[in-house]
Amino acid sequence: ISEKIELGKKKEEKFKQILELIEIIKVQFQKYSELKDGKTELEDKIKKLQVIIKEQENKKIASENAQKLEAEWEKLSTEVLEKEKEFFREQAGILAEKLKENEPCPVCGSLHHPNLAIKSTSVLTKEELDNLKEKEEKSRKTLTDATNKVTEINSKIETLIKEFGEEPNVELYNKKYTEISEELEKAYNQLNDNYKQIMLKDIVIESFEYDIFKEKITNKISKEREEFLKLQTQQEENKKQIDELLQKQEKA
Numbered sequence: 001i002s003e004k005i006e007l008g009k010k011k012e013e014k015f016k017q018i019l020e021l022i023e024i025i026k027v028q029f030q031k032y033s034e035l036k037d038g039k040t041e042l043e044d045k046i047k048k049l050q051v052i053i054k055e056q057e058n059k060k061i062a063s064e065n066a067q068k069l070e071a072e073w074e075k076l077s078t079e080v081l082e083k084e085k086e087f088f089r090e091q092a093g094i095l096a097e098k099l100k101e102n103e104p105c106p107v108c109g110s111l112h113h114p115n116l117a118i119k120s121t122s123v124l125t126k127e128e129l130d131n132l133k134e135k136e137e138k139s140r141k142t143l144t145d146a147t148n149k150v151t152e153i154n155s156k157i158e159t160l161i162k163e164f165g166e167e168p169n170v171e172l173y174n175k176k177y178t179e180i181s182e183e184l185e186k187a188y189n190q191l192n193d194n195y196k197q198i199m200l201k202d203i204v205i206e207s208f209e210y211d212i213f214k215e216k217i218t219n220k221i222s223k224e225r226e227e228f229l230k231l232q233t234q235q236e237e238n239k240k241q242i243d244e245l246l247q248k249q250e251k252a
Contacts, residue, residue, distance in 0.1 A: 011228065012228070015225070018217065019218075019221070021194050021197060021198055022198070022214055025191060025194050025195060025198075026210055026214070028190055029208070029210050032205070035180060035184045035187055036184060039181065039184055042173070042176060042177055045173065046173055048163070048164055049164065049168050049173055052157060053168065055157045055160065056157060058153055059154060059157060065146055066143065066146040066147050066150050069139070070143055072139055072143075073136070073140055073142075073143045076132075076139050077136055079136075080129075080132055080133055083124050084129065086123045087123055087124060087126070087129050090123040188205065191203065191205075192205075198217060
């Protein structure tokens with residue numbers, strides 16, 4: 001019994017250390033949970049930031065496409081104007097072929113025609129000119145659609161930035177993410193080291209519940225303390241009985 005009593009005293013010292021560790025674990029787990037929540041919030045912000053960056057990339061592509069289409073439309077528009085001028089000049093050449101000296105011109109009425117317009121062989125026909133105009137109109141509509149798309153993306157980016165709450169800064173948020181990840185790992189290691197001193201195994205952080213953990217350990221300590229108290233009481237009773245027996249022997 002004496003040996004058990006001595007062992008119980010050593011256990012009591014161990015119990016005090018464990019109870020102190022339990023309170024330390026409480027603080028460490030709270031810190032870990034706060035960092036975990038902070039990292040989750042940061043991950044959500046980074047996801048939103050990635051959407052903004054993606055839309056900015058889309059805007060760049062759409063803007064470059066619109067610029068390309070604008071150049072194509074301007075080229076076609078210029079060509080239509082030139083070909084229209086050539087076409088109308090060509091009408092004068094066609095008319096000139098039919099003019100005869102001393103016969104009135106159907107346009108100006110002159111009987112003399114010293115400088116007749118010359119018909120060209122390279123001028124577009126009316127059908128070809130109409131086809132070119134149709135092509136130019138399609139190009140203009142395509143350009144309008146492309147420009148509207150740029151405007152739409154730009155509006156979307158403005159809305160996303162407003163919801164984000166600040167100007168997007170990839171470098172800053174990458175730095176924040178690295179820092180909080182390092183802090184979280186450090187907090188986990190400190191928590192796990194103390195947990196292992198009590199449980200002799202790594203903590204399963206995903207399913208860890210502090211209140212249940214504390215109750216389990218304190219109940220175990222209370223049970224062992226009760227057993228120790230019983231031993232201590234029995235030892236005192238035995239000692240009392242021995243003392244009474246010795247006293248009787250002395251009187252005899």
